[in-house]
Amino acid sequence: MTEPCVQVTVRARREFDVSVIRGLRIEEVPMGLGDGIEIISASPVPSIVTLGTSVRVIRDVDSRVEYSEKHVLVRIDREWFVYPRKIWDLVYNDYILPMIEGKPPKNPGLLLYGPPGTGKTTMARIISSLANLTLYEVGASNILRKYVGESEMELSKVFDYAESSPPSMILFDDAEWLVRARKLAGEREGTETVSLSLMSELLRRIERWGREGGQSLCVVTTNAPPELIDPALLRSGRLGKPLLIPLPDHEAIRLFLEKNGVGGGEAEKLASFFVSLGACMADVVSLLPEVRERGLEARERIEDRLRVASRGYLRLFSPFIIDRDKISEFFTTLFKPSPHLRLHVALEKELAIPILATVFTSLGIPTIYLFDLRFADEAIETAEMLNGIVVIDSRIMTPQIAYSVNIPVVSFGSSTEYTNFLVIIRDAVDIFNVFNIPPDDYVDIVGRYYGCSESVLKRAKQVISMLSIDQKARFLKLLSTFAPSGLTESSVDRLRQLTSLVT
The missing domain is CATH 1.10.8 (Helicase, Ruva Protein; domain 3)
Known part of the structure; x- marks a missing residue:
């Protein structure tokens, strides 16, 4: 009688469903299965693959990484992805490279957060692909059960599977249900209630990975801001400091479009269009065919659609660039030095935003326009990461933003009540005096x-x-x-x- 297979390693050139080899009799290794799939090791041989067999899948990935000044372009097979270079360097040096070299990652876990559609899940999959990790993708439906103790057992099984097939990675995608702060967990019922014992099990297993220095990584993605995440998870040796995956800027979208066959002039125009609407990269991918077919006529309908899913801030960019010589020396010198700079422009939004977007784009200063305070912390962190500024309507300004944040802030509106703001434009006529435009x-x-x-x-x-x-x-x-x-x-x-x- 043929023994059951304990562990099998499969090399595949494409996405591979492990269920297709259940019941397979392995007579020898290596053993080709066709369509770019090959069994390269098994224990014992001969044996039969059963439901209890630990299966490790190694993807033969056709990858390429290209760098620009501020971004990195990553190709996995035939798809291109664009990320801020600062984010990529952290992920690569702290997680991908050590695991390629057979070393433990900086932390046993990694928390990726940010707006929907910015590439958090894709980043996790890129880590898995480039480091050749066995990937276990887990959602709420895989873990949460009706009866007490069953959820904890399912979570423990996932960690057992990952430990049995190193190097490996567990991806908890859209994991608000898992990482929500315990003091808040009881406020919601049903599948989103996180029990103390489930969180304790998660902490216990991640901590053990950190102590043992193994070849396993737990990646969590979430749309929730860090203040809603259980702080116990965010300590060093667990998930560590959360990593923000921000909305794409003009250059990121332009690079993506050019890699996908959009010509330079059209790529510039479409990138400006998408950035002005606060689009994420998933929006760009899904809406590109419609925009290319209908041109900017599609703007109003698409703008309404994106506004519904708005994150409360967007990246300002102007397609019209002014020579620096045309911007007054006074303004350029004034803006350079201090993260505590506070300026006010006494113009309404419709005129203030194009002017500020053009001036700061021309100066090469990344600019975040915040219009919903619910996501103020995320918007400010994005600006800090980019060494940029925040633009905000004076009507929603708060004392914390006015006095405490460590980045330049520019407000607009008919007036400002904050005395630390220097009014540089007092009315529409004044714009002809402040700028040499x-x-x-x-x-x-x-x-x-x-x-x-x-x-x-x-x-x-x-x-x-x-x-x-x-x-x-x-x-x-x-x-x-x-x-x-x-x-x-x-x-x-x-x-x-x-x-x-x-x-």
């Missing part, structure tokens, strides 16, 4: 940010050249108000008429 450029700043056509821009420049300084300011305010909804040449002429009526 001609009126024609302001038309480009506003019009190109909101996607106006070349014919509309040309007509708007003709109009603004015929106006007095006060009328120019009023015209720009009207242009910024109506441009997001779409303008034609005739509607520009109507804005000129309104300019002469407004006082």
Whole structure:
């Protein structure tokens, strides 16, 4: 009688479902199964693969890594992924490289958090692929059970499987159900209630991995901010410091588009479009066919769709770049030195955002526009990671942001109550005094940010050249108000008429 197989290692050139080899009789190794699948070791031989057999899968991965100044492009098989270089260097040096070299990772666990669709799960799979780790993907349905003690038993089994097939990785994806702070866990019922004993088991197993220095890694991904995560998990020797996977910036989206066959000019235009809407990379992938087919006509409908799933902040970027010489020396010098810099621009959002986006893009300063305080901590951490700034409406400003955060802050709105903010623009007329930018450029700043056509821009420049300084300011305010909804040449002429009526 043939013995049951205790452990088997399979090499595959594609995703492999281990159920296809259950019941297989292994007569010798190596043993080819066709379609790029090969059994390279088994114990004992001969034997039969059963439900109790520990199966390790090694992927033959066609991978490539390319670096730009601020980003890294990773190709796994035929797919490209883009991440901030700062994040990639941490992940590679602390987790991927040690495990490739047969050493334990920096911590036995890693917590990836951030907005949905930014590539947290993909990052975990990349770690597994490049380090050749046996991957166990686990969700709530795999662990949570109805009766007391059963969930803990299922969690323990997963760790047993990983320990029996090193090097290995457990991926707890979308794991709010598992890592939610214990003091908050009892506030929710059903499958999202985390028992103390389940958390204790998780902590016990991860800590043991850390002490033993084994070849196993536990990766947790979540959309929840760190303050909702049980702090016991975040200590060194467990999951360690959480790693934020942020929304992509203009360069990240442009690089991704170019790697997927979008031409340089079109990639620049589409990247600006997606960044202005606060899109994540998953949005870019899913919406790209529609945007390429319908052009920027799809903007309004897509904008409504993305607003529903908004994270409460977005990366500001302007497609119109100003020569640094055109930005006043006063402003450039003022902005450089201190993370405690506080500036206020007394303009409404529609005009303030294009101007600030253009100025800071031209200066090469990453800029986060925060419009929902529920995600303030995440937005501020993103700005800190990028050595950037936060732009915020003065109406939602808080004392903590105004006085405590260690990054530059720029507010906008009719006024500010915070005395530590230096008002650099007091009204729309003042923009012609603060920046050394001609009126024609302001038309480009506003019009190109909101996607106006070349014919509309040309007509708007003709109009603004015929106006007095006060009328120019009023015209720009009207242009910024109506441009997001779409303008034609005739509607520009109507804005000129309104300019002469407004006082």
